[in-house]
Amino acid sequence: MTKTLTATLRAVDYLRVSTEQQKQGYGISYSAKKTAKYIASKGWAHIDTFKDEGVSGSLPWQERDDLPRLMKLVRQEPRPFDVVVVSETRAIGRRDRAFWRWVWELQDLGVFVAVVDKGIDNTTEDGEAAMREEANYAFKEYTRIKVRTQSGIQEKAEEGGHPGGVAPYGWRIQDQGRRGESRLTLDVCPADGHCTVVHETDVLERAWHLIVVESKNCRKAAMALNAEGLRTRRGRLWAAGNLRRKLQSRAVQEARMLYRNPETAGRKNGTKLDVHGQPANGQSVVIELPRLFSEAEVERLNKALERNARTRKAESNVHPLSKRVYGSCGKYYTGLDRCDRPGRMYRCSGKIESHPGAKVCTCSQVDADALEGRLWDEVCALLQDPERLTLMAMDWLDMATGQQGDHDKRVAELDSKIQDQDEAITNMMIVAAKSKSPGAAAKAIKALEDEREELVKLREEALAWKAEGELAQQRAHDLQALADVAKTRMRDMTAAEKAEVCDLLDLKVTLAGPVPKKVRADDTLTAWFRERDRGVPVLDDSAWALVEPLFKASERRARADRIPHRQVLEAVLMKAREGITWKELPEHFGKTTGLTTRYQRWVASGLFEQAMDVLAECESTPLPDLYPLPPLLVEGKIDPRLLIRVPAAPEQTVPRARVTSHGNSKAAMSR
Template sequence: MGKSVTSAIDIAARAIAGRRLRAVDYLRVSTEDQAKGYGIGYTGKRTAAHIARKQWDHVGTFKDEGESGTLPWELREGATEIMELAVQQPRPFDLVCVYETRAIGRKNRVFWEWVWKLQDLGIFVAVVDDDIDNTTEEGEARMRDKANEAFKELAKIRKRTQGGIQEKAELGGFTGGQARYGYRIVNKGQKGEQQLVLDVCDGGEACTRTDPCEAVHEADVLRLARRVAVRVKKNWEQVALYLNAEGFFTRSGKPWSGPNIRGRLMDEDLLNARIVFRDVKNGAQIGPDGNPVWGESVTIALPPMFTPGEVAELRATQGRAYHRSAIPDRVYPLSGRLLSPCGRHYVGSSPTEEESLHYVCSGKRPEYAGAATCSCSQIYAQGVEEWVWGNVCALLSDRDRLLALADEWVGAVAKQQVDYSTRLSSLDQKIAEQSDTIDLMTGVTAKQVTRQGLTGRAAEIAVEKKLQPFFAELEQLQSERADIELWQSEALEADQRAKDLHALAKSAHGRMEKFTKEQQVEWLALLDISVKVLENPPAMRRGIACPIGDWFRERNRAVPTLSEEVWQQIVEAEGFPNGGLVPRQSGGVAPRVVLEVFLRKAVTGASWPVLEAETGSKGLIGHWKRWSKQGRWDRVMEVMKHCDGVPVAPRHRLPKMEMTGKVRPGVILAATSGEAGGQEGHAQESGPWGGAYWT
């Protein structure tokens, strides 16, 4: 925002009848307009001059530079600032001035929802280009006509443009844009003559037999890549490395990556020598009937890149299975929400040879073949998901707090709503009046043509011609009503979703811990949860799991604390000589030390080598095997079943993390886990989030 509006609030407080209108100007230009030289400065001078000419008080300027006019106002910063001030009491301004209607919006609904919302708040809109405003009923009608003309003209231009492109496609020509990789455009600039051909040396001016060209032709690159892919059995990283080593980079000059060359080479359109124009599976705009909006899909044949035999050979080559992939139907609620120390984010994944689920840093995927990757370790999925969701539940355990969040969300939706009912009633009245006018004019016109001596079909044509403007106006009003009725239904759906959120907040209290992964995804999105990993996670455990830790986890038991009294009971039950404090043989380990090591391993998850180094003993795992096989471990745990205990170490350790989130429009949550060490680095064991707060 340029000029401040704050002082205008004081002006409004002193306002009396007959005061000058206070105006702010809204300056929006798209990137395309900027390229043509029509920037913020250009439009700002004209809105300022218009405000001065009308003798309004200029109290503020708001800008959205390089923003598309197809975006609704709540997604544009400058327009949102205007609306946030417009709801204040007393109002800080009376009128918003724009240079032209498209500054407000390039779509019918985008334009009217903003204008109507301001109008509902008692704020007018003025357009410099046509010198119109909606401060009067006549001005409002002119603004509607001008805006509708602009929308119709834009629709005509787009329809005409899309129709021309459709015709090109149906004739098998090039429809515009960049050529597909491996092809180039011939007959550039010749209307209706542009075609795609294979990008190979054609012996032209730049490519002669006596003076070979040095250009890297894309068709040659793809053909080489196919041969290499067959030879290395579709090891795409090897294919990319080979191309990069030979200096055959992508069109943008970057080295190839495995997924990149695989996507190019295994593309079905390339293998079938075609382009599917308006492909419903590839981003074509689809209408309510499921068909492309601007025309039918058209398959355009291209010169084949490979022979049928080469395509068959490539398809038949048995490729390497990808090492990692997400398990089908498994929801990873934290994908994209876990920010890694290297600056990337984690996504849900699982090694094909393991059943464990985890998150892996996207930095593990090389930017191109041979590029360095990050050193972030993978994170055990169940552990981090339980940690995040458990603390979300703890922070939202206060029923009043949870309902307050829902109330604020409902309020934010309500602030964006427009009074559609009043406008529908007004249109209904206008439609009825226009219908009455047509009935009246039909009788009058019929008498006129009769006096002129016209009869039969000639009389009908004359009447229809004279009434055409009246019917066109009626059709326009009915079209506007249909649009507004649709917008109203969509607004009611949004309002209902907000109310459903409130109901969900009421019912969620006390049972959020039982939410499914799908429900967690919804709530994490609602709270805009982001979890930053503050240090490289501990490497995930490989091989056999800790048998002692598994014993406690399977029985859902805490690890008991050994006391002197309980140890004496164990000595008596097991018959340990010398109180169990002396090794039975030289170089061995006393039974008391063995038990203490087992309990420590269960609490910390430390490895056998680490524990042996700490105790200076060897063969601790042998002691465990004997204790468990002989039943001694179960007997000792039976003696200790009534002891106080501490939580068992998790299967996989988690790093120190920081979680933040918010519910728009401004309720913010921030929390940080305990020290990474906690108890041997188990961040999830660091206790409640003492640092968590809401503002």
């Protein structure tokens, strides 16, 4: 790029401050004043402002709030601005990788970047070199702080100290705030005399007594604790699940705490993992704690808890949509097995008491087979349609390939610069050999070597970006292969496999209305059609002509006051078709007793089955849903793991596009 900044350029500013900067009083307005003043001094036209407040510089731009909007506009034709102004390089990113990918992508689109506090931009090679130096400094600063902080935490944990965070329930932080002295100890009264304060160990010991000695289940134990005025750490009423989790915690069971526990990855404030599934900031450390219960007491507690524990679900009872369905109250549904009869349901978690006796939501249960059948039909339709898959993948494919930037050209330019740098180093070494001041020559050579090292790093990054773009292109071709696989396997997947597909699609299902009640009129009549997988015949004149001889032959004697056979049969078929009760039939069909008596006589004699067999090939209508469902809003994302060729490293995953669906309608891409 050889274009030079001029007074006619249109500029936008991007503002970002971290949470720590906000605490120090440096808000968005502070950065905005700097960028506005800089733009005015250059004589540029200020077009727009983009800002992310309280966002870490280590976060990729795709995961921020407002920066993706900027990147969307920069791809428009005609382009709405020419240069992006930031107050400092750390506004773009403290990680070398995030910084240069963002700058390169703007360069490919013909947009420059200007940094206010350094007065630099990338319109010239000198400016780009200065920007590269500043970005490298920001990255080294971030890495140095991170390594120093994590190393100190690791050392403290290995020595048995408290590395930070919340203490397990029943324990407290002793000497908190004293550098190098804080430890975890039991939350007991430090005084020898009578204590009026209720400590967490008192609550756990009381719960142990209620469950082990008084044989109460967790719900009744929680009710007893609440009645006695004992509360959780946050001052809330105890719930059965919360109490069980506290009693089954690693601290209570084993008298130890696992710092940087990989099992907490993905949770809020959980452990961050590297590409190998190991803690990213240091090794896991087991911290021994003072024991609350003896091993014998823990064994008695676990036996008492097992009395009310549910058995592990079998394969047939897996609920693929558990925690993926949301009711009108905003809470998610979880799988539930029927106790009174075979079958599976989904129940809203809003039905679970926050504490015994608390109000619960009014969301109805949903039949698992009906809901999963509706959703799985939609998933199969999606994955068996390569055109729809391609549409859904377009967003992440565009972002992953960086709008088809010229990676080969960039690598070639960097190769040329590295070669020039090698020649400069060689020439400087020749000069140094003849120089009378070897110290100054060595310093100059060191500066050239550092510059060469930065160029090599940029070349490696450019090659990696090129490889990811090629991988994204390959994924697009693999969509067809995925569609071929879906045509043969989707309908035969086990419940566990369906659950995995739901995870990969990140399905979210919202019930867009109340759950209709199950039709109580679904009696032996509709059961007859369901068992034979038949629709309900439409009794028009041609259909009646086929079965009329059967009913006339069944008459023992003619009666003028008898309800005509056709009228009775029409009433029976209407009841089956609409799922209504006998009493809900229109009055013109006659008295209910006459209709039910005639129908039961037909069934007992076999006449009804004969008539239905004759009408089997006639036009028919489907039965009403046994478990009717409300309108559904279905949302999902395409995950690269759904593709046939999965990338070797987790960091090679790419952004995913969303898809929405209403009810039974086909999924439509939301772009």
